[in-house]
Amino acid sequence: MPRTPVWTAIATTLAAEIGAGHYRAGDKLPTEAALAARFGVNRHTVRRALADMAERGLVRSRRGAGVFVAAAPTDYPIGRRVRFHQNIRASGRLPEKRVLRVETRPCDPLEARALGLAPGAPVVVYEGLSLANGTALAHFVSTFPAGLLPGLADTLAEVSSVTEALRRNGIADYLRAETRVSAERASPTQALHLGLREGDPLLRTEAINVTPEGVRIERGLTWFAGDRVTLSLAND
Amino acid sequence: MPRTPVWTAIATTLAAEIGAGHYRAGDKLPTEAALAARFGVNRHTVRRALADMAERGLVRSRRGAGVFVAAAPTDYPIGRRVRFHQNIRASGRLPEKRVLRVETRPCDPLEARALGLAPGAPVVVYEGLSLANGTALAHFVSTFPAGLLPGLADTLAEVSSVTEALRRNGIADYLRAETRVSAERASPTQALHLGLREGDPLLRTEAINVTPEGVRIERGLTWFAGDRVTLSLAND
The missing domain is CATH 3.40.1410.10 (Chorismate lyase-like)
Known part of the structure:
Protein backbone atom coordinates (compact mmCIF):
# COMPACT_ATOMS: atom_id res chain seq x y z
CA MET A 1 0.00 0.00 0.00
CA PRO A 2 1.43 3.38 -0.96
CA ARG A 3 2.66 5.61 1.84
CA THR A 4 1.02 9.06 2.36
CA PRO A 5 3.62 11.81 1.95
CA VAL A 6 4.49 13.60 5.21
CA TRP A 7 3.40 17.01 3.88
CA THR A 8 -0.05 15.59 3.12
CA ALA A 9 -0.38 14.35 6.68
CA ILE A 10 0.64 17.77 8.00
CA ALA A 11 -1.84 19.56 5.70
CA THR A 12 -4.59 17.17 6.78
CA THR A 13 -3.83 17.73 10.47
CA LEU A 14 -3.82 21.51 10.13
CA ALA A 15 -6.98 21.46 8.00
CA ALA A 16 -8.71 19.36 10.66
CA GLU A 17 -7.60 21.81 13.36
CA ILE A 18 -9.01 24.71 11.31
CA GLY A 19 -12.22 22.74 10.81
CA ALA A 20 -12.43 22.11 14.56
CA GLY A 21 -12.02 25.83 15.27
CA HIS A 22 -8.55 25.67 16.89
CA TYR A 23 -7.58 28.31 14.36
CA ARG A 24 -10.33 30.64 13.14
CA ALA A 25 -10.80 32.75 10.02
CA GLY A 26 -8.25 35.56 10.06
CA ASP A 27 -5.98 33.89 12.65
CA LYS A 28 -2.28 33.73 11.93
CA LEU A 29 -0.91 30.19 11.84
CA PRO A 30 2.30 29.42 13.76
CA THR A 31 5.49 30.25 11.84
CA GLU A 32 7.10 27.73 9.50
CA ALA A 33 9.85 27.21 12.06
CA ALA A 34 7.31 26.51 14.81
CA LEU A 35 5.36 24.08 12.61
CA ALA A 36 8.58 22.36 11.52
CA ALA A 37 9.50 21.87 15.18
CA ARG A 38 6.00 20.65 16.07
CA PHE A 39 5.88 18.03 13.31
CA GLY A 40 9.58 17.12 13.47
CA VAL A 41 10.19 17.90 9.80
CA ASN A 42 12.20 20.48 7.89
CA ARG A 43 10.74 23.81 6.77
CA HIS A 44 10.60 22.70 3.15
CA THR A 45 8.05 20.03 4.11
CA VAL A 46 6.00 22.57 6.07
CA ARG A 47 6.10 24.93 3.12
CA ARG A 48 4.80 22.18 0.83
CA ALA A 49 1.89 21.53 3.22
CA LEU A 50 1.05 25.24 3.47
CA ALA A 51 1.25 25.67 -0.31
CA ASP A 52 -1.20 22.80 -0.71
CA MET A 53 -3.57 24.36 1.84
CA ALA A 54 -3.29 27.73 0.08
CA GLU A 55 -4.13 26.10 -3.25
CA ARG A 56 -7.25 24.62 -1.65
CA GLY A 57 -8.19 28.06 -0.31
CA LEU A 58 -7.82 27.11 3.38
CA VAL A 59 -5.10 29.62 4.13
CA ARG A 60 -3.68 32.75 2.56
CA SER A 61 -0.07 33.75 2.74
CA ARG A 62 0.70 37.46 3.07
CA ARG A 63 4.25 38.21 2.13
CA GLY A 64 6.28 39.23 5.17
CA ALA A 65 3.33 38.84 7.53
CA GLY A 66 2.77 35.09 7.69
CA VAL A 67 0.09 32.56 6.81
CA PHE A 68 -3.53 33.24 7.80
CA VAL A 69 -6.64 31.10 7.98
CA ALA A 70 -8.97 32.04 5.12
CA ALA A 71 -12.64 32.72 5.77
CA ALA A 72 -14.84 29.96 4.38
CA PRO A 73 -16.22 31.45 1.16
CA MET B 1 -36.61 62.23 -25.41
CA PRO B 2 -33.65 61.96 -23.03
CA ARG B 3 -30.27 62.99 -24.45
CA THR B 4 -27.45 60.41 -24.61
CA PRO B 5 -24.52 61.58 -22.47
CA VAL B 6 -21.47 62.64 -24.50
CA TRP B 7 -19.20 60.08 -22.85
CA THR B 8 -21.57 57.30 -23.96
CA ALA B 9 -21.39 58.51 -27.54
CA ILE B 10 -17.58 58.55 -27.37
CA ALA B 11 -17.45 55.05 -25.87
CA THR B 12 -19.83 53.80 -28.57
CA THR B 13 -17.74 55.36 -31.34
CA LEU B 14 -14.48 53.91 -30.02
CA ALA B 15 -16.10 50.51 -29.45
CA ALA B 16 -17.36 50.52 -33.04
CA GLU B 17 -13.86 51.40 -34.28
CA ILE B 18 -12.40 48.52 -32.27
CA GLY B 19 -15.12 46.25 -33.66
CA ALA B 20 -14.29 47.38 -37.20
CA GLY B 21 -10.59 46.61 -36.64
CA HIS B 22 -9.29 50.22 -36.72
CA TYR B 23 -7.67 49.37 -33.40
CA ARG B 24 -6.72 45.74 -32.82
CA ALA B 25 -6.15 43.62 -29.68
CA GLY B 26 -3.02 44.87 -27.95
CA ASP B 27 -2.98 48.26 -29.76
CA LYS B 28 -2.51 51.37 -27.68
CA LEU B 29 -5.39 53.85 -28.01
CA PRO B 30 -4.58 57.55 -28.62
CA THR B 31 -3.82 59.49 -25.43
CA GLU B 32 -6.59 61.13 -23.41
CA ALA B 33 -5.40 64.50 -24.67
CA ALA B 34 -5.59 63.33 -28.29
CA LEU B 35 -9.06 61.84 -27.80
CA ALA B 36 -10.26 64.99 -26.02
CA ALA B 37 -9.07 67.06 -28.99
CA ARG B 38 -10.65 64.68 -31.51
CA PHE B 39 -14.08 64.70 -29.83
CA GLY B 40 -13.94 68.35 -28.74
CA VAL B 41 -14.51 67.50 -25.07
CA ASN B 42 -12.48 67.79 -21.89
CA ARG B 43 -10.26 64.96 -20.59
CA HIS B 44 -12.67 64.18 -17.80
CA THR B 45 -15.31 63.17 -20.37
CA VAL B 46 -12.77 61.02 -22.24
CA ARG B 47 -11.77 59.37 -18.98
CA ARG B 48 -15.42 58.55 -18.24
CA ALA B 49 -15.77 56.93 -21.69
CA LEU B 50 -12.56 54.91 -21.25
CA ALA B 51 -13.58 53.82 -17.74
CA ASP B 52 -16.87 52.57 -19.16
CA MET B 53 -15.06 50.66 -21.91
CA ALA B 54 -12.66 49.17 -19.35
CA GLU B 55 -15.61 48.05 -17.21
CA ARG B 56 -17.04 46.30 -20.27
CA GLY B 57 -13.68 44.60 -20.90
CA LEU B 58 -13.04 46.35 -24.22
CA VAL B 59 -9.86 48.09 -23.11
CA ARG B 60 -7.34 47.76 -20.32
CA SER B 61 -5.52 50.64 -18.75
CA ARG B 62 -1.90 50.07 -17.71
CA ARG B 63 -0.73 52.66 -15.26
CA GLY B 64 1.79 54.99 -16.85
CA ALA B 65 1.65 53.19 -20.20
CA GLY B 66 -1.76 54.09 -21.59
CA VAL B 67 -4.98 52.37 -22.58
CA PHE B 68 -4.84 49.23 -24.71
CA VAL B 69 -7.43 47.29 -26.69
CA ALA B 70 -8.23 44.05 -24.86
CA ALA B 71 -8.24 40.73 -26.70
CA ALA B 72 -11.75 39.34 -27.08
CA PRO B 73 -12.00 36.68 -24.38
Whole structure:
Protein backbone atom coordinates (compact mmCIF):
# COMPACT_ATOMS: atom_id res chain seq x y z
CA MET A 1 0.00 0.00 0.00
CA PRO A 2 1.43 3.38 -0.96
CA ARG A 3 2.66 5.61 1.84
CA THR A 4 1.02 9.06 2.36
CA PRO A 5 3.62 11.81 1.95
CA VAL A 6 4.49 13.60 5.21
CA TRP A 7 3.40 17.01 3.88
CA THR A 8 -0.05 15.59 3.12
CA ALA A 9 -0.38 14.35 6.68
CA ILE A 10 0.64 17.77 8.00
CA ALA A 11 -1.84 19.56 5.70
CA THR A 12 -4.59 17.17 6.78
CA THR A 13 -3.83 17.73 10.47
CA LEU A 14 -3.82 21.51 10.13
CA ALA A 15 -6.98 21.46 8.00
CA ALA A 16 -8.71 19.36 10.66
CA GLU A 17 -7.60 21.81 13.36
CA ILE A 18 -9.01 24.71 11.31
CA GLY A 19 -12.22 22.74 10.81
CA ALA A 20 -12.43 22.11 14.56
CA GLY A 21 -12.02 25.83 15.27
CA HIS A 22 -8.55 25.67 16.89
CA TYR A 23 -7.58 28.31 14.36
CA ARG A 24 -10.33 30.64 13.14
CA ALA A 25 -10.80 32.75 10.02
CA GLY A 26 -8.25 35.56 10.06
CA ASP A 27 -5.98 33.89 12.65
CA LYS A 28 -2.28 33.73 11.93
CA LEU A 29 -0.91 30.19 11.84
CA PRO A 30 2.30 29.42 13.76
CA THR A 31 5.49 30.25 11.84
CA GLU A 32 7.10 27.73 9.50
CA ALA A 33 9.85 27.21 12.06
CA ALA A 34 7.31 26.51 14.81
CA LEU A 35 5.36 24.08 12.61
CA ALA A 36 8.58 22.36 11.52
CA ALA A 37 9.50 21.87 15.18
CA ARG A 38 6.00 20.65 16.07
CA PHE A 39 5.88 18.03 13.31
CA GLY A 40 9.58 17.12 13.47
CA VAL A 41 10.19 17.90 9.80
CA ASN A 42 12.20 20.48 7.89
CA ARG A 43 10.74 23.81 6.77
CA HIS A 44 10.60 22.70 3.15
CA THR A 45 8.05 20.03 4.11
CA VAL A 46 6.00 22.57 6.07
CA ARG A 47 6.10 24.93 3.12
CA ARG A 48 4.80 22.18 0.83
CA ALA A 49 1.89 21.53 3.22
CA LEU A 50 1.05 25.24 3.47
CA ALA A 51 1.25 25.67 -0.31
CA ASP A 52 -1.20 22.80 -0.71
CA MET A 53 -3.57 24.36 1.84
CA ALA A 54 -3.29 27.73 0.08
CA GLU A 55 -4.13 26.10 -3.25
CA ARG A 56 -7.25 24.62 -1.65
CA GLY A 57 -8.19 28.06 -0.31
CA LEU A 58 -7.82 27.11 3.38
CA VAL A 59 -5.10 29.62 4.13
CA ARG A 60 -3.68 32.75 2.56
CA SER A 61 -0.07 33.75 2.74
CA ARG A 62 0.70 37.46 3.07
CA ARG A 63 4.25 38.21 2.13
CA GLY A 64 6.28 39.23 5.17
CA ALA A 65 3.33 38.84 7.53
CA GLY A 66 2.77 35.09 7.69
CA VAL A 67 0.09 32.56 6.81
CA PHE A 68 -3.53 33.24 7.80
CA VAL A 69 -6.64 31.10 7.98
CA ALA A 70 -8.97 32.04 5.12
CA ALA A 71 -12.64 32.72 5.77
CA ALA A 72 -14.84 29.96 4.38
CA PRO A 73 -16.22 31.45 1.16
CA THR A 74 -19.97 31.79 0.80
CA ASP A 75 -21.39 29.22 -1.57
CA TYR A 76 -23.53 31.06 -4.11
CA PRO A 77 -25.64 28.73 -6.31
CA ILE A 78 -26.22 29.86 -9.90
CA GLY A 79 -29.19 27.97 -11.31
CA ARG A 80 -32.50 28.59 -12.96
CA ARG A 81 -33.58 30.87 -10.08
CA VAL A 82 -30.94 33.04 -8.47
CA ARG A 83 -32.18 34.91 -5.39
CA PHE A 84 -29.68 36.81 -3.27
CA HIS A 85 -31.66 36.82 -0.02
CA GLN A 86 -32.50 33.11 -0.32
CA ASN A 87 -28.92 32.15 -1.23
CA ILE A 88 -27.47 33.96 1.76
CA ARG A 89 -30.11 32.70 4.19
CA ALA A 90 -29.43 29.16 2.95
CA SER A 91 -25.78 29.63 4.01
CA GLY A 92 -26.96 30.54 7.51
CA ARG A 93 -26.15 34.23 7.15
CA LEU A 94 -28.16 37.43 7.31
CA PRO A 95 -28.66 39.00 3.87
CA GLU A 96 -28.76 42.75 3.35
CA LYS A 97 -28.68 45.07 0.32
CA ARG A 98 -27.25 48.56 0.59
CA VAL A 99 -28.58 50.94 -2.07
CA LEU A 100 -25.94 53.16 -3.68
CA ARG A 101 -28.06 54.55 -6.50
CA VAL A 102 -31.48 54.19 -8.12
CA GLU A 103 -31.99 56.29 -11.23
CA THR A 104 -33.75 56.28 -14.57
CA ARG A 105 -31.65 57.15 -17.63
CA PRO A 106 -31.37 56.19 -21.34
CA CYS A 107 -29.83 52.75 -21.88
CA ASP A 108 -26.36 52.37 -23.38
CA PRO A 109 -25.85 50.13 -26.45
CA LEU A 110 -24.86 47.05 -24.40
CA GLU A 111 -27.90 47.39 -22.16
CA ALA A 112 -30.10 47.87 -25.23
CA ARG A 113 -28.78 44.62 -26.73
CA ALA A 114 -29.01 42.68 -23.47
CA LEU A 115 -32.58 43.78 -22.76
CA GLY A 116 -33.78 43.92 -26.36
CA LEU A 117 -34.60 47.65 -26.15
CA ALA A 118 -34.54 50.44 -28.72
CA PRO A 119 -31.42 52.65 -28.54
CA GLY A 120 -31.79 55.21 -25.76
CA ALA A 121 -34.93 53.66 -24.27
CA PRO A 122 -35.20 54.46 -20.54
CA VAL A 123 -33.84 51.97 -18.00
CA VAL A 124 -33.97 51.89 -14.22
CA VAL A 125 -30.43 51.56 -12.87
CA TYR A 126 -30.00 49.99 -9.45
CA GLU A 127 -26.50 50.03 -7.98
CA GLY A 128 -25.69 48.66 -4.58
CA LEU A 129 -23.82 46.31 -2.31
CA SER A 130 -24.86 42.81 -1.28
CA LEU A 131 -23.89 41.91 2.28
CA ALA A 132 -23.96 38.79 4.42
CA ASN A 133 -23.70 39.25 8.18
CA GLY A 134 -22.58 42.82 7.55
CA THR A 135 -19.68 41.88 5.23
CA ALA A 136 -19.90 43.10 1.64
CA LEU A 137 -19.87 40.13 -0.73
CA ALA A 138 -20.59 41.93 -3.97
CA HIS A 139 -21.06 45.20 -5.78
CA PHE A 140 -23.82 45.17 -8.41
CA VAL A 141 -25.32 47.35 -11.15
CA SER A 142 -28.64 46.10 -12.51
CA THR A 143 -30.71 47.65 -15.28
CA PHE A 144 -34.43 47.11 -15.91
CA PRO A 145 -36.66 48.32 -18.76
CA ALA A 146 -38.39 51.40 -17.31
CA GLY A 147 -41.12 51.33 -19.96
CA LEU A 148 -42.23 47.90 -18.77
CA LEU A 149 -41.78 48.66 -15.06
CA PRO A 150 -42.68 52.32 -14.54
CA GLY A 151 -43.00 52.05 -10.76
CA LEU A 152 -39.83 50.03 -10.17
CA ALA A 153 -37.44 52.86 -9.31
CA ASP A 154 -39.61 54.01 -6.40
CA THR A 155 -40.14 50.47 -5.13
CA LEU A 156 -36.43 49.58 -5.26
CA ALA A 157 -35.49 52.65 -3.25
CA GLU A 158 -37.97 51.45 -0.66
CA VAL A 159 -37.54 47.64 -0.42
CA SER A 160 -33.96 47.06 -1.78
CA SER A 161 -34.77 43.40 -2.65
CA VAL A 162 -35.05 42.93 -6.42
CA THR A 163 -37.38 39.93 -6.04
CA GLU A 164 -39.73 41.87 -3.79
CA ALA A 165 -39.61 45.03 -5.93
CA LEU A 166 -40.40 43.03 -9.07
CA ARG A 167 -43.26 41.24 -7.30
CA ARG A 168 -44.79 44.57 -6.30
CA ASN A 169 -44.56 45.61 -9.95
CA GLY A 170 -46.41 42.59 -11.26
CA ILE A 171 -43.51 40.19 -11.93
CA ALA A 172 -44.38 37.18 -9.78
CA ASP A 173 -41.50 35.05 -10.99
CA TYR A 174 -38.33 35.39 -13.07
CA LEU A 175 -35.68 33.01 -14.31
CA ARG A 176 -31.99 33.21 -15.07
CA ALA A 177 -31.56 32.87 -18.84
CA GLU A 178 -27.77 33.12 -18.97
CA THR A 179 -24.74 33.99 -16.87
CA ARG A 180 -21.25 34.89 -18.05
CA VAL A 181 -18.42 34.72 -15.54
CA SER A 182 -15.02 36.35 -15.77
CA ALA A 183 -12.24 37.39 -13.37
CA GLU A 184 -11.07 40.97 -12.95
CA ARG A 185 -8.97 43.15 -10.67
CA ALA A 186 -10.82 45.39 -8.22
CA SER A 187 -10.82 49.05 -9.29
CA PRO A 188 -10.07 51.64 -6.56
CA THR A 189 -13.82 52.32 -6.14
CA GLN A 190 -14.71 48.64 -5.96
CA ALA A 191 -11.91 47.99 -3.49
CA LEU A 192 -13.40 50.74 -1.30
CA HIS A 193 -16.96 49.36 -1.63
CA LEU A 194 -15.92 45.78 -0.87
CA GLY A 195 -13.21 46.43 1.70
CA LEU A 196 -10.53 44.93 -0.53
CA ARG A 197 -7.22 46.17 -1.82
CA GLU A 198 -7.04 47.65 -5.31
CA GLY A 199 -6.16 44.85 -7.75
CA ASP A 200 -7.64 42.07 -5.61
CA PRO A 201 -9.38 39.44 -7.74
CA LEU A 202 -13.12 39.80 -8.38
CA LEU A 203 -15.57 37.34 -9.95
CA ARG A 204 -17.63 39.33 -12.43
CA THR A 205 -20.95 37.91 -13.59
CA GLU A 206 -23.20 39.28 -16.27
CA ALA A 207 -26.69 37.84 -16.01
CA ILE A 208 -29.92 38.09 -17.98
CA ASN A 209 -33.16 37.44 -16.09
CA VAL A 210 -36.41 36.81 -17.95
CA THR A 211 -40.05 36.26 -17.04
CA PRO A 212 -41.37 32.69 -17.46
CA GLU A 213 -42.76 33.96 -20.81
CA GLY A 214 -39.25 34.95 -21.91
CA VAL A 215 -39.50 38.75 -21.55
CA ARG A 216 -36.10 40.20 -20.56
CA ILE A 217 -36.53 42.18 -17.39
CA GLU A 218 -33.06 42.51 -15.86
CA ARG A 219 -29.47 42.72 -16.92
CA GLY A 220 -27.31 42.35 -13.87
CA LEU A 221 -23.59 43.00 -13.50
CA THR A 222 -22.15 41.73 -10.24
CA TRP A 223 -18.62 41.83 -8.91
CA PHE A 224 -18.10 39.29 -6.10
CA ALA A 225 -15.13 39.54 -3.75
CA GLY A 226 -13.02 36.64 -5.02
CA ASP A 227 -12.00 35.36 -1.60
CA ARG A 228 -15.51 35.53 -0.09
CA VAL A 229 -17.71 33.83 -2.67
CA THR A 230 -17.68 30.60 -4.65
CA LEU A 231 -20.25 30.31 -7.42
CA SER A 232 -21.63 26.79 -7.61
CA LEU A 233 -23.32 25.39 -10.68
CA ALA A 234 -25.15 22.13 -10.29
CA ASN A 235 -26.29 20.20 -13.36
CA ASP A 236 -29.19 18.17 -12.13
CA MET B 1 -36.61 62.23 -25.41
CA PRO B 2 -33.65 61.96 -23.03
CA ARG B 3 -30.27 62.99 -24.45
CA THR B 4 -27.45 60.41 -24.61
CA PRO B 5 -24.52 61.58 -22.47
CA VAL B 6 -21.47 62.64 -24.50
CA TRP B 7 -19.20 60.08 -22.85
CA THR B 8 -21.57 57.30 -23.96
CA ALA B 9 -21.39 58.51 -27.54
CA ILE B 10 -17.58 58.55 -27.37
CA ALA B 11 -17.45 55.05 -25.87
CA THR B 12 -19.83 53.80 -28.57
CA THR B 13 -17.74 55.36 -31.34
CA LEU B 14 -14.48 53.91 -30.02
CA ALA B 15 -16.10 50.51 -29.45
CA ALA B 16 -17.36 50.52 -33.04
CA GLU B 17 -13.86 51.40 -34.28
CA ILE B 18 -12.40 48.52 -32.27
CA GLY B 19 -15.12 46.25 -33.66
CA ALA B 20 -14.29 47.38 -37.20
CA GLY B 21 -10.59 46.61 -36.64
CA HIS B 22 -9.29 50.22 -36.72
CA TYR B 23 -7.67 49.37 -33.40
CA ARG B 24 -6.72 45.74 -32.82
CA ALA B 25 -6.15 43.62 -29.68
CA GLY B 26 -3.02 44.87 -27.95
CA ASP B 27 -2.98 48.26 -29.76
CA LYS B 28 -2.51 51.37 -27.68
CA LEU B 29 -5.39 53.85 -28.01
CA PRO B 30 -4.58 57.55 -28.62
CA THR B 31 -3.82 59.49 -25.43
CA GLU B 32 -6.59 61.13 -23.41
CA ALA B 33 -5.40 64.50 -24.67
CA ALA B 34 -5.59 63.33 -28.29
CA LEU B 35 -9.06 61.84 -27.80
CA ALA B 36 -10.26 64.99 -26.02
CA ALA B 37 -9.07 67.06 -28.99
CA ARG B 38 -10.65 64.68 -31.51
CA PHE B 39 -14.08 64.70 -29.83
CA GLY B 40 -13.94 68.35 -28.74
CA VAL B 41 -14.51 67.50 -25.07
CA ASN B 42 -12.48 67.79 -21.89
CA ARG B 43 -10.26 64.96 -20.59
CA HIS B 44 -12.67 64.18 -17.80
CA THR B 45 -15.31 63.17 -20.37
CA VAL B 46 -12.77 61.02 -22.24
CA ARG B 47 -11.77 59.37 -18.98
CA ARG B 48 -15.42 58.55 -18.24
CA ALA B 49 -15.77 56.93 -21.69
CA LEU B 50 -12.56 54.91 -21.25
CA ALA B 51 -13.58 53.82 -17.74
CA ASP B 52 -16.87 52.57 -19.16
CA MET B 53 -15.06 50.66 -21.91
CA ALA B 54 -12.66 49.17 -19.35
CA GLU B 55 -15.61 48.05 -17.21
CA ARG B 56 -17.04 46.30 -20.27
CA GLY B 57 -13.68 44.60 -20.90
CA LEU B 58 -13.04 46.35 -24.22
CA VAL B 59 -9.86 48.09 -23.11
CA ARG B 60 -7.34 47.76 -20.32
CA SER B 61 -5.52 50.64 -18.75
CA ARG B 62 -1.90 50.07 -17.71
CA ARG B 63 -0.73 52.66 -15.26
CA GLY B 64 1.79 54.99 -16.85
CA ALA B 65 1.65 53.19 -20.20
CA GLY B 66 -1.76 54.09 -21.59
CA VAL B 67 -4.98 52.37 -22.58
CA PHE B 68 -4.84 49.23 -24.71
CA VAL B 69 -7.43 47.29 -26.69
CA ALA B 70 -8.23 44.05 -24.86
CA ALA B 71 -8.24 40.73 -26.70
CA ALA B 72 -11.75 39.34 -27.08
CA PRO B 73 -12.00 36.68 -24.38
CA THR B 74 -12.72 33.10 -25.41
CA ASP B 75 -16.26 32.10 -24.58
CA TYR B 76 -16.13 28.82 -22.66
CA PRO B 77 -19.55 27.17 -22.18
CA ILE B 78 -20.07 25.26 -18.93
CA GLY B 79 -23.00 22.89 -19.38
CA ARG B 80 -23.88 19.27 -19.02
CA ARG B 81 -21.00 18.28 -21.31
CA VAL B 82 -17.81 20.31 -21.10
CA ARG B 83 -15.24 19.39 -23.78
CA PHE B 84 -12.16 21.53 -24.15
CA HIS B 85 -11.36 20.65 -27.76
CA GLN B 86 -14.96 21.15 -28.87
CA ASN B 87 -15.33 24.43 -26.96
CA ILE B 88 -12.20 25.92 -28.53
CA ARG B 89 -13.01 24.68 -32.03
CA ALA B 90 -16.49 26.21 -31.69
CA SER B 91 -14.80 29.59 -31.07
CA GLY B 92 -12.90 29.17 -34.36
CA ARG B 93 -9.57 28.47 -32.69
CA LEU B 94 -7.12 25.57 -32.70
CA PRO B 95 -7.18 23.63 -29.41
CA GLU B 96 -4.07 22.04 -27.95
CA LYS B 97 -3.15 20.45 -24.61
CA ARG B 98 0.41 20.54 -23.34
CA VAL B 99 1.18 17.76 -20.85
CA LEU B 100 3.17 18.89 -17.79
CA ARG B 101 2.81 15.71 -15.73
CA VAL B 102 1.05 12.36 -15.74
CA GLU B 103 1.60 10.27 -12.63
CA THR B 104 -0.11 7.78 -10.35
CA ARG B 105 -0.03 8.47 -6.60
CA PRO B 106 -2.26 8.05 -3.50
CA CYS B 107 -5.19 10.50 -3.39
CA ASP B 108 -5.29 13.32 -0.84
CA PRO B 109 -8.35 13.74 1.43
CA LEU B 110 -10.08 16.29 -0.86
CA GLU B 111 -9.60 14.08 -3.90
CA ALA B 112 -10.90 11.08 -1.93
CA ARG B 113 -14.04 12.99 -0.99
CA ALA B 114 -14.58 14.41 -4.49
CA LEU B 115 -14.17 11.05 -6.20
CA GLY B 116 -15.71 8.91 -3.45
CA LEU B 117 -12.51 6.90 -2.93
CA ALA B 118 -11.01 5.23 0.13
CA PRO B 119 -8.24 7.29 1.81
CA GLY B 120 -4.97 6.81 -0.06
CA ALA B 121 -6.52 4.97 -3.03
CA PRO B 122 -4.42 5.48 -6.17
CA VAL B 123 -5.33 8.29 -8.57
CA VAL B 124 -3.96 9.24 -11.97
CA VAL B 125 -2.90 12.90 -11.87
CA TYR B 126 -2.86 14.79 -15.17
CA GLU B 127 -1.42 18.31 -15.09
CA GLY B 128 -1.13 20.47 -18.14
CA LEU B 129 -1.91 23.60 -20.09
CA SER B 130 -4.87 24.21 -22.38
CA LEU B 131 -4.07 26.38 -25.39
CA ALA B 132 -6.04 28.05 -28.18
CA ASN B 133 -4.10 29.13 -31.25
CA GLY B 134 -0.90 28.68 -29.27
CA THR B 135 -1.94 30.96 -26.38
CA ALA B 136 -2.31 29.34 -22.95
CA LEU B 137 -5.86 29.79 -21.69
CA ALA B 138 -5.69 27.60 -18.61
CA HIS B 139 -3.60 25.50 -16.27
CA PHE B 140 -5.27 22.32 -15.05
CA VAL B 141 -4.75 19.45 -12.61
CA SER B 142 -7.19 16.55 -13.04
CA THR B 143 -7.37 13.38 -10.98
CA PHE B 144 -8.98 10.09 -12.01
CA PRO B 145 -9.54 6.88 -10.01
CA ALA B 146 -6.64 4.64 -11.11
CA GLY B 147 -8.38 1.51 -9.84
CA LEU B 148 -11.22 2.06 -12.29
CA LEU B 149 -9.02 3.23 -15.15
CA PRO B 150 -5.76 1.24 -14.91
CA GLY B 151 -4.60 2.10 -18.45
CA LEU B 152 -5.43 5.80 -18.31
CA ALA B 153 -2.00 7.17 -17.36
CA ASP B 154 -0.37 5.61 -20.42
CA THR B 155 -3.17 6.77 -22.74
CA LEU B 156 -3.14 10.37 -21.43
CA ALA B 157 0.61 10.67 -21.97
CA GLU B 158 -0.04 9.58 -25.57
CA VAL B 159 -3.24 11.41 -26.66
CA SER B 160 -3.44 14.44 -24.25
CA SER B 161 -7.22 14.79 -24.83
CA VAL B 162 -9.16 13.65 -21.75
CA THR B 163 -12.25 12.76 -23.80
CA GLU B 164 -10.21 10.59 -26.17
CA ALA B 165 -8.19 8.98 -23.34
CA LEU B 166 -11.37 8.12 -21.44
CA ARG B 167 -12.95 6.69 -24.60
CA ARG B 168 -9.96 4.40 -25.14
CA ASN B 169 -10.41 3.24 -21.54
CA GLY B 170 -14.04 2.29 -21.95
CA ILE B 171 -15.75 5.56 -20.93
CA ALA B 172 -17.82 6.45 -24.02
CA ASP B 173 -19.50 9.47 -22.41
CA TYR B 174 -19.24 11.58 -19.28
CA LEU B 175 -21.22 14.46 -17.81
CA ARG B 176 -20.47 17.50 -15.67
CA ALA B 177 -22.12 16.94 -12.26
CA GLU B 178 -21.04 20.18 -10.64
CA THR B 179 -18.73 23.15 -11.08
CA ARG B 180 -17.55 25.61 -8.45
CA VAL B 181 -16.06 28.90 -9.61
CA SER B 182 -13.89 31.29 -7.64
CA ALA B 183 -11.38 34.07 -8.40
CA GLU B 184 -7.75 33.93 -7.32
CA ARG B 185 -4.45 35.68 -7.92
CA ALA B 186 -1.94 33.90 -10.17
CA SER B 187 0.91 32.29 -8.21
CA PRO B 188 4.44 32.80 -9.60
CA THR B 189 4.33 29.32 -11.20
CA GLN B 190 0.92 29.89 -12.75
CA ALA B 191 1.96 33.31 -14.02
CA LEU B 192 4.89 31.60 -15.74
CA HIS B 193 2.69 28.84 -17.21
CA LEU B 194 0.05 31.25 -18.48
CA GLY B 195 2.27 34.14 -19.52
CA LEU B 196 0.73 36.46 -16.93
CA ARG B 197 2.10 38.60 -14.18
CA GLU B 198 2.11 37.27 -10.62
CA GLY B 199 -1.11 38.39 -8.91
CA ASP B 200 -3.12 38.67 -12.15
CA PRO B 201 -6.72 37.44 -11.68
CA LEU B 202 -7.53 33.80 -12.46
CA LEU B 203 -10.89 32.05 -12.71
CA ARG B 204 -10.57 28.81 -10.75
CA THR B 205 -13.06 26.04 -11.43
CA GLU B 206 -13.41 22.79 -9.55
CA ALA B 207 -15.43 20.27 -11.52
CA ILE B 208 -16.73 16.77 -10.97
CA ASN B 209 -17.36 14.63 -14.04
CA VAL B 210 -19.41 11.44 -13.83
CA THR B 211 -20.41 8.64 -16.19
CA PRO B 212 -24.07 8.64 -17.33
CA GLU B 213 -24.54 6.02 -14.57
CA GLY B 214 -23.26 8.49 -11.96
CA VAL B 215 -19.80 6.99 -11.32
CA ARG B 216 -17.34 9.77 -10.47
CA ILE B 217 -14.44 9.57 -12.88
CA GLU B 218 -12.73 12.97 -12.81
CA ARG B 219 -12.09 15.80 -10.41
CA GLY B 220 -10.74 18.70 -12.38
CA LEU B 221 -9.13 21.89 -11.08
CA THR B 222 -8.65 24.54 -13.76
CA TRP B 223 -7.21 28.03 -13.52
CA PHE B 224 -8.27 30.16 -16.50
CA ALA B 225 -6.42 33.38 -17.38
CA GLY B 226 -9.01 35.95 -16.26
CA ASP B 227 -8.59 38.26 -19.23
CA ARG B 228 -8.68 35.51 -21.86
CA VAL B 229 -11.71 33.43 -20.91
CA THR B 230 -15.35 34.07 -20.05
CA LEU B 231 -17.31 31.10 -18.69
CA SER B 232 -20.84 31.07 -20.02
CA LEU B 233 -23.67 29.22 -18.35
CA ALA B 234 -26.88 28.85 -20.30
CA ASN B 235 -30.05 27.71 -18.53
CA ASP B 236 -32.12 26.17 -21.29
